[in-house]
Amino acid sequence: MVDKNLTVAKTGNEAMAEAMRQINPDVVAAYPITPATEIAQIFAGFVADGLVHTEFVRVESEHSAMSAAVGAAAAGGRCMTATSSQGLMLMSEILPIASALRLPIVMPEVNRTIAGPINIHCDHSDTMFVRDSGWMQVYCEDAQEAYDSVLMGIKIAEKAMLPMMVSTDGFIISHCMARVDLIPDEDVTKYLGQYKPETWLLNPDKKITLGGLDLQDYYFEHKMVAIDAMYKSKAIIKECCEEFAGKFGRNYDFFESYEMDDAETAILAMGSVCGTAKVAVDNLRKDGKKVGLVRMRVFRPFPAEELAKTLSNLKTLAIMDRSDAMSAGEAPLAIETKAALYGRKKQPKTHNYVFGLGGRDIKVEEIEDVYKEMLDFTQPEKNFDRKVTYLGVRE
């Protein structure tokens, strides 16, 4: 299945830009922001070299980038942009409009913390800030997955008629070079096909109004349509992942289960930390410890039932969040996972760890300590005095 000539070394940003070249979108509107700048920059090179037919719109801000993307997608184009952190913040006004208008914009997003204090390094605060904006969210572990997820994202978004952000951890994935197996251009073109929306603004045969004033008597119903679309997108994601595996041999799902078959204790986390956690799992497994890892990929739509089913046989579960919810009790991944587990007959004891804010490194040993702590926690008399453990912060 893998063509050796197409096995390359690429950074996360290069891999995502390469996916964009193969997608050859009708319109890309983008504004630079570290660490996502390279994606649009490399893509602009493809435009200048005539490798794509894309209309590249140089806008003056991310608010404009997303507005232009919405306009282009509403007009009927396959449309993309890329951003990070503060850029996503500036886009945030337009994000729910893209989803309400059911526009399948796919956006590579590079996770960077949000100011202040100002910091350009990785955590998930930026995408968590917009988690209820009606965008599908996929968190990747490496460059290969980022590349595949952007390609798959186009298919999923167009079928679900919902926008999707595909994110990688800033610098850790975006700037680190890794092996990526590319798919031949013609196979990508064949796989994605042409974008054929049912309605679009530049169709003179079926004129429509988009984004009309929608007050007390219809807003709720229209919102309900979008909420329902998000629930229904789960089946589309499942189907697209299976199709992708069949065609290109790489398997993806809502989440990845690593050594989970007989695990008593597991970590649930997202992004690049999972690569480190897998090493910790391997080390502890050598000592006979029954530990596993669940790596969330798809955070929106949230796969509540599937996740709860996988986690319910565990004795203890550490949920590791790379963002905080500011006194909500626990951080986003923990809150939503516990909501999914609540009320089930069998459920693990959970503890929430917040780590790695502002790009603070997390090491294999620290993750092993989390596992050890959670293994201790299987003893009923053990209890934690805090709801959240802030891992790696100096006191």
Place this chain on the structure above:
Amino acid sequence: MENKKMGWKELPDADSMSAGTSTEFKTGDWRSQRPVFHKENCIHCLRCWVMCPDVSIIVKDGKVMGYDYDHCKGCGICASECPINKKVEFEKDKCAITMADEKEFQK
């Protein structure tokens, strides 16, 4: 507007509607002020027609005929932009457009 309202399962995907629905949505009833046209003072320069943020100035054969009160929101831009009004320094009897209290017309 008498029709039964649709439930969410009956609505099309995206909040799309047929084109041109803003003409059916009579927004004129918000108005607290209304422009009143004084034909005798108008020079038909059509500046009001250009400046109107809606399309509420009715023009026929290059002449201002009056206002579309179904959609005019009474912003007063036409009266404030009218060059005649400026020339006569908004002296009421000499203006081409004056703004009047809407409630005077609702009696």
